[in-house]
Amino acid sequence: MIEKFNDVYIWILFIILLINMSQRRIKGTYYKSKAIIYIALLSLLTYLGVIIIDVKELSGWFIIVPIVISIIIGIIFRNKIWPFRLHCKKCKKRLSYEYIIGHDDCLCQDCHELEHPEEKAERERKEREKANRENPELLQTSFMEAEKIDDINWDLWEPTDRCVITFTQENNKILFIEKKRGLGEGYYNAPGGHIELEETASEAAIRETKEETGLDIKEPKLMGTIYFQFKHKDIRELGYVFTSYGAEGELKECEEARPFWIDKDKIPYENMWEDDVLWLPGMLEGKKFEAYFLLDDRKLVDHKVIWLSEE
Structure with missing residues (x-):
């Protein structure tokens, strides 16, 4: 026993x-x-x-x-x-x-x-992280449901598209376009578009300005980086904002845009994306920045703009 x-x-x-x-x-x-x-x-x-x-x-x-x-x-x-x-x-x-x-x-x-x-909340967070590790695409699409900027893990965020925006200045005027089709149709903005494969952001800035306005620019300077997340849409854009000074050639309208010059103090913010007024004035003063925007179609839901000190 x-x-x-x-x-x-x-x-x-x-x-x-x-x-x-x-x-x-x-x-x-x-x-x-x-x-x-x-x-x-x-x-x-x-x-x-x-x-x-x-x-x-x-x-x-x-x-x-x-x-x-x-x-x-x-x-x-x-x-x-x-x-x-x-x-x-x-x-x-x-x-x-x-x-x-x-x-x-x-x-x-x-x-x-x-x-x-x-x-x-901790259990649900761990479950989401596990699901995201098993299915990375699920993580990216989950950002569409964010209610505020801090809901998004920007370290893991991946853009669906990389693009450029270039503000060319000359004689106290800025080169603008009226978008005729695509995302932001009817809005005023600077020339810009997608970065092609094997193309640098700077090269894309020069090419897009030429295609949309007919003008040639040189040595665009990178001033900011913008992260766009759209709600309810699988659109995540990483935008590089450039400035350049002086342009050569004649304005030419294309299928995508109508180009025009406008006085620097008459920028039509009322007919632009809501986020522009939050960073464009400071950028035109020579300040570099990093910005995060959460949009629901054309409505700005939340934002964060970080001004960077000069090195």
Whole structure:
């Protein structure tokens, strides 16, 4: 009988170890972790009694004595030794393994998260991160549901398109276009467009200005970077903002744009994207910047503009 008890004791220790390791991953499991330690000590006490019986060469039936003693101690200190419950103390729902061995409040997941919303938010965040690791495209499309700039992880954000915007200045005037089609149709803006493969942003600025206005510019200077995220649309644009001084050639209208010069102090912000007024005045003063904009179609939802100090 003693040999059988030895085998049982080894299995008890193994189970206690597994439970203890599981508890370490569960927040709010202080008292239940201590209870497992108390149970391990009671098991050890029982085992010591068995060893004494074996050394004294007493009858195997004497094993009952240390077992009974351990049971009596367990009953006396039952509140500390056995805080575990099989059912939620609030809604009586049967508890899962995690909530039986962990979470000292003895509540089911639904009731526990009602009382601890921060843990629910943390669990949902981890679930999203896991899903995003398994499906990177899901992460990118999830940004469409953002309500504010800080909802977006800009370190993981990837644009669907890279583009340039170039503000050419000459004689206190700025070169503008009226967009005739595509994104921003009807709005006034500076010449710009997509960056082609194997083309630098600076090269794209020169090419797009030529294509949309007929003018040649030289040495465009990078002044800012803009991150555009659209709600409910899979559009994520990374824009590079350039300035240049002076242009050669004659204005020519194309299918996409009608070019024109406008006085620097008469910029028609009322007929431009809402974000322009937040950064264009400072940029024209020579300030470099980085900006983040969340848009719902043409409506600006949220923004963040960071002005960069000159190196």
